[in-house]
Amino acid sequence: MRKVSQFFERSAALDGEAVDRVALYLRRAHPVKTAECVSAHTNGAISVARVRKWLEHAAAPDFRAMLHLIRAYGAEFLVDVIGDAPESLLAAAIAEKRARLAELQRALDEEFSIESRR
Known part of the structure; x- marks a missing residue:
């Protein structure tokens, strides 16, 4: 188990362009209080301070952080970060959307249905 944790600690960070795409995606998803929203969306698995560092290009998401982001934002996030995603991933992103x-x-239909009964 020690070798696995050492791998995660030493795994290479994303390149600069991928970090830019991560920051752009997160800012688009949460235009206000981006870091706070990302932390909340990942159920606190990623701290506000870490996200701020990514947004300021002072650091890059590591492997574990990327797993949390993928879990929280799904295939659409991966498509944006990868850039040249395979067809299967594009199809998954479209299905999610x-x-x-x-x-x-x-939800809108339900809301308007309730309001029309008043």
Whole structure:
């Protein structure tokens, strides 16, 4: 188990362009209080201070942080960070976005249905 933890500690950070894409994605997802929102969206797995460092280009997300970001933001995040994503990942991102939009549509329909009964 020690070798695995050493690997994570020494794993290479993202290159500069990928870090830029991470920051851009996170800022687009959360235009206000980006670092605070990312920390909340990852259930506190990534601290506000760490996210601020990424946004200021003072540090890059490590492997564990990337796993938390992928878990929180899904395939769309990966597509944006990778840039030249494979077709299967693009399809997953599209499916996630469609599901998210369908849920928003359902919530709006429900909200308007309740308001029209008043």
